[in-house]
Amino acid sequence: MKDLFKRNTRPAETAPEKKAGEPVQNVAAEQHGHLPKFTWNRSHSAADAGSPDKAEPAAQAQSQADIPDDLWIRCPACKELLYSKELENNKKVCQKCGHHFRLNAHQRVAFLADEGSFEETDPGLITADPLNFVSLAEAPYALKAVETRRKTGLNEALLTGFARLQGWALGLAVCDFSFQGGSMGGVFGEKLVRLVEEAIKRHCPVLTVSASGGARMHEGLFSLMQMAKTTAALSRLAEAGLPHFSLLTDPCTGGVFASYASIADIIMAEPGALIGFAGPRVIEQITKQKLPPGFQTAEFLLEHGMVDQVVPRKELNSTLATLLKLYAATPKPTLEQSQSPEVISYVG
């Protein structure tokens, strides 16, 4: 039962490729496949309350909006019942209709990075309250921030670090939509800029994965200025001759989409993701028009020439690896460090 709990609540730690290497857990999970759902629920809540390392289960709890804590999950697009383990093995893509479930930042990193290669940078940065923001409806921002950190087990809406993708070194900056809607405030901007500056030092490309509602209201103009700050840093990356890849995932709107996520050399999007400058509700309010189906989806952006590719999650790693290889192939002496022959042969 413990195995079962581990497999279902801590996907970030178990990369799908690695599963074959853990036969004991696999068998256990298989055997308990028909367990009634309450067993899982119980173990989950018990761990949540008592576990000393509560960051991980808490982070998982956040994705409950998309993925109910259940062995069986209903696909919101095609209403098909999916077995959660199979869904996990399929990188959280519905096997029936191809609907891409939202991932939290740790799940995303687990799917992208080579096993054990991810080293997080600046994990301890937390937000200050520059405006001394007092809200009408909810707790003051300073308290709300503490509450959000406790609930999500994350310190900020952006997870940054360095990893290897099929052997290629790269900087990763992944938004977590469950943390205040992935909104960009002072810490978000600072973490991204520190990552990019470090990437320039290490001579390695950067992949940003965006899922954000935009700038964070609670930090006022400080948030808006992060658009300038992050863009400035990534423009330095470009000047250093290093590529910036941007992956837009569901949902990505506002200040993030209108700044660093849009100045990448290569912009990719996940199928079906909602991506836009303004949210659909705002557009309908302003223009008093009903928006056609498929408006502001990844496919809509591809059609209008705004993104390079819509890449299914299954093909993402291979596409990225190919691009990393191709963009590193141009003679750039500064790239030597990250693409030394040993690294490449390590991939096999």
Place this chain on the structure above:
Amino acid sequence: MSDKAAKAKNRASKPGAVTKVGLIARSGLVKEAKPAKEPEVATQDKASKPHSPSWERVLLARHVERPHALDFILALCDDFVELHGDRRFGDDAALVGGPASFAGRSVMVLGHQKGRNTKENIVRNFGMPRAEGYRKALRLMEHAARFKMPLLTFIDTPGAYPGKESEERGMSLAIAENLMALCRLPVPIIALVTGEGGSGGALAIGLADRMLMLENSIYSVASPEASAAILWRDASQAPAAAEAMKITAPDLYRFGIIDEVIPEPPGGGHLDRLALMATVRETLDRHLSDLEQHFTFQGEAGHKAMLDARYQKYRHIGHWAELSNFSDN
């Protein structure tokens, strides 16, 4: 009846009940029950200060008689030639620009243009540019870079236009490209918020070496109405949002985000345009001369120093704490 009243009195005298009433009062549910004269008392207490200074500034910033970009450009510059079109899709009347002569030198000017009446505002789209407006701005920024003209921008927009066509034509990409171009622009940039600085639509021509604001202008991450709608799902709470978001020039100067607040004549700049323009001309010239002395006239090294200074200026905006030692920036 009297029995009930006594019970009620009895209940009210219990400590728990009192707390409950207190909670309701604090939550604003019994606002109507308060004596009507209370607001007067409140204003008398703060006789020197208006009731909601931030909201009054918002109203002043949006005042219909307030000078708009073309008013500033024509009053401050000689020989302004307006250039139109983005060479891609169309022309945007909400964002105007072109070369001009300012205090003896050629400059490139850009600004959001609002209208004064409904007819004008339909043409100017209430000062909300579309993607083609920002692409025109990008074209003029490239002129500025190639022909070594300092860039002056006049910001006055509720925000970039959030319509259907904006999505189709890549508004986000247009804004992001402008931000990137401004980061690298090898000429001095001065941005002046003259009215409303609304979100990314303002920043897209507002990333600058010097950020200035008129005393009664505002600069915000989203308009007060939008902020209230996002935060509290109630756009009518805009005055509260204006207060909470700290969007006025003095607030932002205190935060160190902007470099100078340009004072306005009493009652607002629209009441004495000549005085306003004189102050603005003097301030812009002072900052521009300063930037030229420090950077433009110092050759290649000066250019590099200018871009570094610009990078550092934005690099240090933001507040955070480090969980290990809690050192605040």
